[in-house]
Amino acid sequence: MKLMLCRIAxxxxxxxxxxxxxxxxxxxxxxxxxxxxxAQIERMLGRMRATALLIxxxxxxxxxxxxxxxxxxxxxxxxxxxNQFLRITDGSPADPxxxxxxxxxxxxxxxxxxxxxxPARPPVGQVSLNREQSASxxxxxxxxxxxxxxxDPTLPGNPDPDLLVINNLEVPGVSNPYNGFLSNxxxxxxxxxxxxxxxxxxxDLTAQDRKVFLVLPRMLRIxxxxxxxxxxxxxxxxxxxxxxxxYGVEIDFFDLSALGGGVLGHVALELVVSWSPDGHLTSxxxxxxxxxxxxxxxxxxxxGQISTRVLLVPPVFAGNTKWNENDPRVVSLFFGxxxxxxxxxxxxxxxxxxxxxxxx
Amino acid sequence: xxxxxLAASPNFRxxxxxxxxxxxxxxPPAVVAQLTMPxxxxxxxxxxxxxxxxxxxxxxxxxxxxxxxLPTNLLxxxxxxxxxxxxxxSTSQRRELSGPGGVDFWPERHxxxxxxxxxxxxxxxPSRPTLGQVSLNREQSSSxxxxAGEAWAVDLxxxxxxxxxxxxxxxxxxxLELPAIGSPYNGFLANxxxxxxxxxxxxxxxxxxxxxxxxxxxxxxxxxxxxRIDGALPEVELIASAEISIFRGLSEHVYRIEADLxxxxxxxxxxxxxxxxIGWTAAGHLTTGSLHILPLCVEGQTRDCTRVANYGFLWLxxxxxxxxxxxxxxxxxxxxxxxxxxxxxxxAIDxxxxxxxxxxxx
Numbered sequence: 001m002k003l004m005l006c007r008i009a010x011x012x013x014x015x016x017x018x019x020x021x022x023x024x025x026x027x028x029x030x031x032x033x034x035x036x037x038x039a040q041i042e043r044m045l046g047r048m049r050a051t052a053l054l055i056x057x058x059x060x061x062x063x064x065x066x067x068x069x070x071x072x073x074x075x076x077x078x079x080x081x082x083n084q085f086l087r088i089t090d091g092s093p094a095d096p097x098x099x100x101x102x103x104x105x106x107x108x109x110x111x112x113x114x115x116x117x118x119p120a121r122p123p124v125g126q127v128s129l130n131r132e133q134s135a136s137x138x139x140x141x142x143x144x145x146x147x148x149x150x151x152d153p154t155l156p157g158n159p160d161p162d163l164l165v166i167n168n169l170e171v172p173g174v175s176n177p178y179n180g181f182l183s184n185x186x187x188x189x190x191x192x193x194x195x196x197x198x199x200x201x202x203x204d205l206t207a208q209d210r211k212v213f214l215v216l217p218r219m220l221r222i223x224x225x226x227x228x229x230x231x232x233x234x235x236x237x238x239x240x241x242x243x244x245x246x247y248g249v250e251i252d253f254f255d256l257s258a259l260g261g262g263v264l265g266h267v268a269l270e271l272v273v274s275w276s277p278d279g280h281l282t283s284x285x286x287x288x289x290x291x292x293x294x295x296x297x298x299x300x301x302x303x304g305q306i307s308t309r310v311l312l313v314p315p316v317f318a319g320n321t322k323w324n325e326n327d328p329r330v331v332s333l334f335f336g337x338x339x340x341x342x343x344x345x346x347x348x349x350x351x352x353x354x355x356x357x358x359x360x
Numbered sequence: 361x362x363x364x365x366l367a368a369s370p371n372f373r374x375x376x377x378x379x380x381x382x383x384x385x386x387x388p389p390a391v392v393a394q395l396t397m398p399x400x401x402x403x404x405x406x407x408x409x410x411x412x413x414x415x416x417x418x419x420x421x422x423x424x425x426x427x428x429x430l431p432t433n434l435l436x437x438x439x440x441x442x443x444x445x446x447x448x449x450s451t452s453q454r455r456e457l458s459g460p461g462g463v464d465f466w467p468e469r470h471x472x473x474x475x476x477x478x479x480x481x482x483x484x485x486p487s488r489p490t491l492g493q494v495s496l497n498r499e500q501s502s503s504x505x506x507x508a509g510e511a512w513a514v515d516l517x518x519x520x521x522x523x524x525x526x527x528x529x530x531x532x533x534x535x536l537e538l539p540a541i542g543s544p545y546n547g548f549l550a551n552x553x554x555x556x557x558x559x560x561x562x563x564x565x566x567x568x569x570x571x572x573x574x575x576x577x578x579x580x581x582x583x584x585x586x587x588r589i590d591g592a593l594p595e596v597e598l599i600a601s602a603e604i605s606i607f608r609g610l611s612e613h614v615y616r617i618e619a620d621l622x623x624x625x626x627x628x629x630x631x632x633x634x635x636x637x638i639g640w641t642a643a644g645h646l647t648t649g650s651l652h653i654l655p656l657c658v659e660g661q662t663r664d665c666t667r668v669a670n671y672g673f674l675w676l677x678x679x680x681x682x683x684x685x686x687x688x689x690x691x692x693x694x695x696x697x698x699x700x701x702x703x704x705x706x707x708a709i710d711x712x713x714x715x716x717x718x719x720x721x722x
Contacts, residue, residue, distance in 0.1 A: 009413040013563035016406035070478060077480060103484060109476060111439050112499050113446060113581045117470065119679035119718035126501050132479050133553040134493050174547045178539040184551030186500045214480050315486040356486035 025208040025279055026244040034241050034248075036201035038298070041067050041076070041237040042250060044197055047153070048235070050080035050104070051256060053146040059096050060257060061145060062087045062231045066217035068238040069205055070107060077107040079135075079217040082145040084322045087257055088230050102145035103318040104168040105135035110198040112186055125198065127153050127189035129164040131182075137319035138170040141179040154191040162187055208279050209240050212247055215281075215358055216271075218315040221323070222251060224308040224336070226264055230255050232306075245284075247271045250298060253306065265303040265336075266292070269310060273349065280350075281359050286312060287344035288333055307337035314352050395575040395644055396612040404610055406568035408618060408663065411436050411445075411605035414475075414564055415620070417519045418603070419530075420449045425466075425511035428624065431455060431599045432514070433588055437580035437606040438572055445475040448502075448584040449516050453686040456597045457590060457672075468682040469512035471535040472499040472584075477565035479553060492565065494520055494556035496531040498549075504683040505537040508546035512683075520556040529554055572608070575644050579615060580606055582646075582720060583636075585679050591621035591630055591672030591697075600629055600672070613637050613649075618663060621672070630668035631657070632697055638711065646711035646721050651676065651695055655703040671698035676709060679718050 029037075050065040062085075067078040082102045089095050107130055114123035129151055139146055147168045154161040169181035192198050222234050232253035241248045253265035268289035274282045288310060292300035312331040313323040325332070329351050333342045353359040399407075415436055422430045431452040439446035449471040454463050479493035496518055506512045514535045521528040536548035559565050583606050591600040600621035609616045614637050621630040633654040639647045653674065657665035677692040693714065695707050715721040 009409040009416070010562045012409035013406060013413060013568075016402050016409065017563050017566050017568060075476075075478070105480065107476070107479065107495070109444075109474065109497070111444060112474065113439070113472065113502060114578075115502060115581050115585060115720060117502055117504065117683065118681045119585070119715075119720060120681075122719040124501075126499065128474070128497055128499065130476070130495055130497050130551050131553070132493065132495065133551075134483055134491070134555065135480055137484065171549075172545045175544045177542050178545040180541045183549075184497050184500075186497070188501065214482050218482065218486070317485040317487070319484060353486075357489045358482060358486060 025275065025277070026206050026240070027204045028244050029202070029204055029240055029242050031242060033202045033204065034239065037069060037239045038237060038248065038250065040197055040201060041069065041239055042298075043195055044076060044108075044151075044192075045235045045237055045252075047191070048149065048151045049256075050147060050149050050233070050235075052082035052102075052148075053142075060087050061085070061098055063147070063233045063256070064217075064222070065149070065233075065235045066220075066238060067236070068210075068213035069200070070210065070213075075107055075109050075111070077132075077213075078105075080104040080106065080147055080149045081318070082147050083221075083231070085223075085231060088228075099145055100316070100320055100322045101318050102137040102139065102147055102168065103135065104137075104147040104149055104166070105132040106130060106149060106166060107132060108151070110189060110192065124188045124190065125193050126186055127151075127164065127192055127198070128184065128186040129166050130184050131166045131168065133183065136168050138168055141169050151185075152191065153187050153189040155194055156191065158191075205240060208275070211279065211358075212273055212281075213238050215315075215353070216247070216249070218318075219312050219352065220249065220269075221311045221313055222253075222267070222308065223311065223325075224253060224265070224303070224306050226253070226255055226306055228255070228258065230257065232264060241270065243272075245272050245274060247273060248299075253303070265306045265308070266297070267301050267303060267308060267310065268299050271347070273347075281353065282350055284347040284349060285344045286310070286331060286333065286347050288335055288341050290341055301335070301341065303336040305337050307334070307339070309334050312347060312352060314354075315356055315358070394573075394612065395640065395642075396573050396608070397571045398612055399569070399571055399608055399610055401610060403569045403571065404608065404616070407438070407607040408605060408616065410564055410568060411607055412618065412663075413562055414445060414518075414559075415603045415605060417559070419517045419519075419626070420601070421515045421517075422451055423509060423511040423513040425455075430511060431601045433602045433604060434516075435584045435587065435604045435606060437584065439474055439577060439580075444477065446473070446580065446584075447475075448472050449514050450588075450682070451512055451514060452588075452590070452599055452601075454590075455599060457592050457599055458597055465686045467680075467684055467686045469504040469506060469514060469535065470502065470682045471504075471514040471516055471533070472502040473497060473516060473533060474499060475518065475531075477556060477559065479556075491555045492557065492560050493553055494518075494531065494559055494565070495551065495553040496533050497551050498533045498535065500550065503535050505535055508536050508548075520554050520559045522558045522561060525558075575640070576608055578644070579638060579646075582715075583615065583617075585720075586677050586714065587617065588675040588677060589619050589621070589632060589672065590675065591632065591668060592670040593621075593623055593629060594669050598624070602632075609635060611637075613639060617674075621668065630670070630672075631662070632666050632668065632672070632674060633664055634674055634695070636709075638709075646715065649709040649711060650706040651693065651709055652706040653695055653697045653701070653704045656699070656701075666697055668697055668699055671696060673697070676714060678714055678716075679720070 112126035164185040436447040481490035531552040
């Protein structure tokens, strides 16, 4: 009986769902929309932190954290990863061999119900940080690369904020010791609401935008040498620009192994991506925006003495294979440490993605 | 399992403040508009069919009390205009409608959840085909977390697979508390992400329309907390579990309820349909309304009608703290349904009184 009712329901849905809208694959945005998107993502990143465990005393892996909007809904999605190289190495044979990248894919749902268990308590907007298991490397605790992502959803001035926390620890067998795995975290989001982070700036992002938002974190990598010789941790905001084919990436450098934790450098990138009418990515360009001047802080690059390489690499099987900087398909841009901003580089997306199923 | 149909430097702070200012200036102002929007018949039917089909893929189980599971109410509606689902699985506060020695009550326990159908399609391995994912998430702030083995432990499973899969890989969450690190893992699951091929194939991951408003969402969430259905099972005075779809009707003020009553064997034992009209002020404050059980089904009719073999009640209750108190039947609005109640009169509802002890109706 239940089976029959469900089949009738499914048949009805098939007949009643609206047809796919015939629309441009992406939509031009206004300058205000772009500025709003960028500011929201950067503010959200300012509340986030991705960390990786020490792989051995004195050795750890720098992290990368990418964040974008999830198309036209009000949610965010991103990727936190432990890099495939050590934060610092002197080339000694005693150095540990770092494993391939370990990924923690996540999304943030700001649409969680406001009603709490106790009806006498005032409703409060909740946010939910969720790991996406199918796109994450799940590892045992104490293993090589445990990645933890935290998000502070509280109002400013809270000395002991109640953080949203998830990690990439595997689910243990029942009755085995609980290892601390956290796949979901739901908390009040007062601070996010006060920061206007829970209302989308607009609804003009499309599935094609989202495709680019999701592919870039699997391809964009930064290598740099801070003044202390460390590779930086990075946080990257990915967003659409006004032109329907242009994407912006604003990247901050940190050193989470050092005291202070402030921003040590900033790189602004612009990618122009071409595609066929059915969304197949073809070619494009990547350029590093000019060095900041006259007090600029965004939309420009400020790396000082930090020698920096921006790479677009062919995606690899995370947790299984290391990407190879010497692959002839890799696009590489070098700057910083008194070197000028390089000329824009051509990108062959078909070539970079040819070993994947992501560019049909 | 039953059968389914399937911290920061000065520079950094400065950047954050600049970003906040830019964001505040650029977020579009709220548009003054109707609190809810009329829907077309097709949109209503599409919502109804989606919720029915999704509930058909869901299964709630509880721990055991005196040797058997507790009856449950599983309520499902939408959480936004983008096709997210939101729901509540609640244990019933009693097992029997009546009994010679009275009826035992115990507080409901809740597992609140949402289902996000919009997860990235790219997998870890880029040579594997992209695959739509769905994510089932518990909402901790509105769930009662309990110890493993308690009668109040609630498991929720969703089968996202294609038809004919004899061993479906279900999405599973529960309301078990987080154990201390190093103590035995109790099986708590707060989130589950799996491929959603079957859901996609059934049209369950695409929004029927984008006409739900904040007021609709507020009422959906509210009804999950105050609407309960107790249907008597034919063989004994036990209460049936209920799977309840909550969706909008055509008119801006009308909400629809369709519920399947399930026996302990998870077979459908009856169906209850109701229509709820809700009045509100311009600010959205709920005032009065009426609740109407839809007439008995005629031959061949399966939805938009009531078909039961025994009596039962649809309740609109005064909300209480689940896990801490049980709601008082004499303080709730009760509407009866039964095999010889062909078209019961609508019952008036005073939402202000019903919600007086809450902060939910400002």
